[in-house]
Amino acid sequence: MFIKTATRKVFLDVDINTTIQRLKQEIELLEGIPTSEQRLIFAGRQLLDGDKTLSEYGLTTPDQTLLMLRQTNSNRNITLYVRTIQRELDFKLSVSLSDEVNKIRSQINERVNLPSSYSLVYNGIVLENHQTVLDYGIVDRASVYIVTQIVMEVENLNGERIKMKINDHRVTGEVVERLVEQRRSYKNQQRKRKHIASTEDNTTPDDSKRPRNNAEDELETSEILPSSSPSSNDVAICPNGDCTLPSDAFLEIKESDLQTAPRCNKCSKKIGLTGIQCRCNHHFCSVHRYPEEHECPFDYRTKAREELAKQNPRVAGTKIIPIAK
Structure with missing residues (x-):
């Protein structure tokens, strides 16, 4: 593979099973x-x-290139913003580039009382205790998020209870979204079976002896979806056309069941229950929900100025005519 340094590009003959420490040697x-x-x-x-x-790390072909940077001035101090996803905590910490994550956790524990199972996340990566700030490339005035683990008990459609350890941010929304989709699919299958059973009950003995054509077979096996523009063919659900039930009796599907979950405009992931719709009219997940995370183009200053002007309208009085002497 190729190693690109600050001055040149060199080639190293190594195996894909070589460890990172051996490669550095x-x-x-x-x-x-x-x-x-x-x-x-x-x-x-x-x-x-x-x-x-x-x-x-995905390095499997010989034509791939690694970028090698030289670390300097590891004793320089930087400022970190330690926050939670919901901004319940938000404070500054002064750390050195050579400080390990363990030391940062100790400083956080001195400031706030947190459970021992919390993790520190930077750019979507969980920080390991034995690594330093410089190892993760954390820059000055960066945000490090505190993520606590919770135990969630989920009951599936068969009545089985499953315990899951999940984080309190985007994973929760994804789990709930999958459960909602599973429940929605189960309801659609129940509606389909109910409709097929009702059509079979309304079939007369003469109809049972009549040979079936492909159109009727496709009618029973196709998905049941509401028609936006009903036509005269809708009554053909009953074999003889003399059904007393309306054609849409078993076609009631809630509009919410057909809606797909919006995706984050920044990372294209499903936003789940923790996402928001920003004032810039885009949806964002819990990680990119803040204006500084997705470079929000919305002009908050102009909006606030307009609201103040609306609350305090300018009053123009009538012009006073001077009295002639």
């Missing part, structure tokens, strides 16, 4: 850069030290 022998000062980046993601291999 090979770079040290070739370039003379200590392993502690190397940052390896592939596809926007940093390769962390440990037992993970190149194949686990």
Whole structure:
């Protein structure tokens, strides 16, 4: 594979099962850069030290390129914004680039009382305790989110109860969305069976002996959907056309059942129950719900100025005519 440094591009002959630590040692022998000062980046993601291999990071072909950056000034201090998803907590922390995540957790525990099972998330990545701030490429004035784990008990359609450990942000919305879709599909199947059973009950003995054609077979096996423009063919649901039931008796499907969940305009994921519709008329998930996260084009200052002008209208008095002497 190719290793791109600040000055040149070199080629290394390594196996896909090579660990990241071993790869850094090979770079040290070739370039003379200590392993502690190397940052390896592939596809926007940093390769962390440990037992993970190149194949686990998606490096499987020889024509792929790694970006190698040299770490400098690891003692520089930066400011972090520590927040929760719902902004219940929002405070600043001053940390060093060489500080480990364990030290940041200790500083947070001194400020607030949190359960021991919480995690720190930056750019969608859970921060591991033994890694440093510099390892994750955290920049000054970045936001680090506190995510607590909750135990959720879900009962499926068969009455089985399943316990799941999930985080309190986007995963919750996705789980609920899947359960809603499963329930919706189950209801549609029940409506379909009810409709087929009713048509069979209304079939006369003469009709049962009559040979069936392909059109009638397709009618029973097709999905039951409401028609936006009813026609005269709708009464053909009954074999002889003499059914006393209206043609749409079994076609009642709620409009909410047919709506699909909106997706985040930033990451295209289903927003679930924690997403919002911003003032810029776009939907966003819980991660990109804040204006600074999705670069909201809505002009809040102009909107506030217009609301103030509406609440305090300008009053123009009548012009006073001076009295002639």
